[in-house]
Amino acid sequence: MPSEKLRLPGTIWVLFFARLINSAGNFVFPFLTMLLTVKLGWSSARAGSFMTAMFLVGGLGMLAGGKLGDSIGRKRVIVGCQLGAASLFIACLGIGMSGAMPFLVAAASLLLNATWPVFNATVADLVPHEQRKRAYSLLYWGNNIGFSVGPLAAGFLFSSHPSLMFAGNATALVLVSLLFLAFVPETLPEPWAAEGAAGGAEAAESRGLLGALLGRPILLGFALAMAFLNFVYSQHMFSLPVFLNDRLGTEGARVFGAAMTANGITVVATTALVTLLLGRLGSLACMALASCLYALGFGMLVFVGPPGQGLSPALIVLASTVVWTLGEIVSATNANVFIAARSPLSHRSRMNSLVTWIGNCGSMLCPVVTGAYIGRHGPASAWPLSFVVAIAGAVLMLLLHFADRPLLEKRVLARDPNA
Numbered sequence: 026m027p028s029e030k031l032r033l034p035g036t037i038w039v040l041f042f043a044r045l046i047n048s049a050g051n052f053v054f055p056f057l058t059m060l061l062t063v064k065l066g067w068s069s070a071r072a073g074s075f076m077t078a079m080f081l082v083g084g085l086g087m088l089a090g091g092k093l094g095d096s097i098g099r100k101r102v103i104v105g106c107q108l109g110a111a112s113l114f115i116a117c118l119g120i121g122m123s124g125a126m127p128f129l130v131a132a133a134s135l136l137l138n139a140t141w142p143v144f145n146a147t148v149a150d151l152v153p154h155e156q157r158k159r160a161y162s163l164l165y166w167g168n169n170i171g172f173s174v175g176p177l178a179a180g181f182l183f184s185s186h187p188s189l190m191f192a193g194n195a196t197a198l199v200l201v202s203l204l205f206l207a208f209v210p211e212t213l214p215e216p217w218a219a220e221g222a223a224g225g226a227e228a229a230e231s232r233g234l235l236g237a238l239l240g241r242p243i244l245l246g247f248a249l250a251m252a253f254l255n256f257v258y259s260q261h262m263f264s265l266p267v268f269l270n271d272r273l274g275t276e277g278a279r280v281f282g283a284a285m286t287a288n289g290i291t292v293v294a295t296t297a298l299v300t301l302l303l304g305r306l307g308s309l310a311c312m313a314l315a316s317c318l319y320a321l322g323f324g325m326l327v328f329v330g331p332p333g334q335g336l337s338p339a340l341i342v343l344a345s346t347v348v349w350t351l352g353e354i355v356s357a358t359n360a361n362v363f364i365a366a367r368s369p370l371s372h373r374s375r376m377n378s379l380v381t382w383i384g385n386c387g388s389m390l391c392p393v394v395t396g397a398y399i400g401r402h403g404p405a406s407a408w409p410l411s412f413v414v415a416i417a418g419a420v421l422m423l424l425l426h427f428a429d430r431p432l433l434e435k436r437v438l439a440r441d442p443n444a
Contacts, residue, residue, distance in 0.1 A: 033160055036151055036208065037148070039204055039208045043201045044168045047197055049172070052175060052191075055179065060126075073392075080388075082131060086136060087139060088375075090138065090139025090374070091143070091377060095146075100209060100210070103205055106136040106137065107199075110136040113132050116129055118192050141378075142375070145364070145374075145377045148365075149368075150214070154365075173293060214371070244367045247309070248380040253387060254312070254315065254415070255385060255391075256414055258349070260395065260407060261284075263392045266281050268404040271403075272338065287343050288346050309426035312355070312359055313419045314352075315352040315353070316419035318349060318351050319411070319415040323411040325408075326342070327409065
């Protein structure tokens with residue numbers, strides 16, 4: 026029956042609640058910069074260097090997790106890494122706000138980054154291609170519902186009992202690990218199943234990870250194009266607060282907080298509708314649309330003038346946030362779908378980790394490149410730059426879309442000659 030074909034496996038709902046609990050209990054990382062500077066007294070430069078180093082280490086964890094997920098099993102890696110991270114947070118609870126705390130948090134970040142590509146591979150293992158967009162959208166929605174609650178609770182703990190933030194993070198990780206142990210099966214394909222996979226983009230590969238990626242130039246091109254999109258998306262955490270502080274003074278912090286609230290509300294309220302409306306559009310076309318929304322959303326900020334001149338700055342910022350958040354939704358609900366559809370069955374975790382890592386280089390470069398650029402041209406120059414980079418990303422995604430269409434038609438015909 027059609028309704029049976031559209032129904033997601035029950036395990037996906039377990040993963041939905043796992044994502045929701047993990048993000049609701051994500052108390053430490055959103056406040057790590059404040060923990061370093063306010064509670065430990067680090068300078069902003071030292072804290073920034075530490076955060077960059079932690080990002081790089083997290084990337085190594087992602088690559089290692091992908092390798093382990095394809096060799097020893099998805100469930101073992103996710104449960105083992107989450108319980109390991111929970112243990113490190115409990116250790117932080119014991120030592121309090123000491124000098125060793127940031128390094129324990131960095132080790133926990135490495136372990137948790139290792140679970141992301143494995144988690145995404147698990148979804149691809151459980152759900153057939155035609156249902157993956159709905160599955161990844163559901164998990165993205167759950168992640169953002171949790172994240173809209175967690176930082177609010179963490180904000181109260183930060184002022185009164187900051188050590189309890191580590192207890193909350195550890196509790197969430199243990200609960201999710203128990204959910205996995207009780208309800209999520211091991212989904213790593215057996216070697217004989219992978220070797221016997223019939224043709225197509227998801228067929229098993231005998232080559233190593235780099236060879237498998239180079240043998241799929243469309244996937245390599247996608248990873249590079251994602252770096253453009255991530256460079257622009259990261260402006261909301263780097264350039265936007267700097268710009269608002271410069272343009273609006275003390276009012277800038279309030280407007281930035283309102284923009285982040287609008288981001289969360291837009292995600293929770295519109296993810297299901299956006300997924301429904303774009304359900305029949307190809308992933309690469311959707312990614313091009315996402316980049317166009319980034320261009321429009323961040324480009325709108327050129328119209329933010331000083332208070333009292335022209336349109337309300339707060340109104341423009343909020344409208345901008347809604348537009349680029351729609352781009353975030355489209356990107357988040359399609360990127361993993363495309364990666365899974367083009368990754369060999371035998372390399373799902375590793376390919377997800379490598380492609381994601383290449384794309385995340387755009388986020389890593391954002392503070393360095395944009396910081397130098399706005400240092401020379403002023404904070405408002407970030408928005409024309411973002412517009413140009415986003416349009417370039419959209420063009421790249423469209424080129425990949427048209428290059429991939431003949432290949433996609435061949436794969437469909439290979440599976441069903443009568444298609």
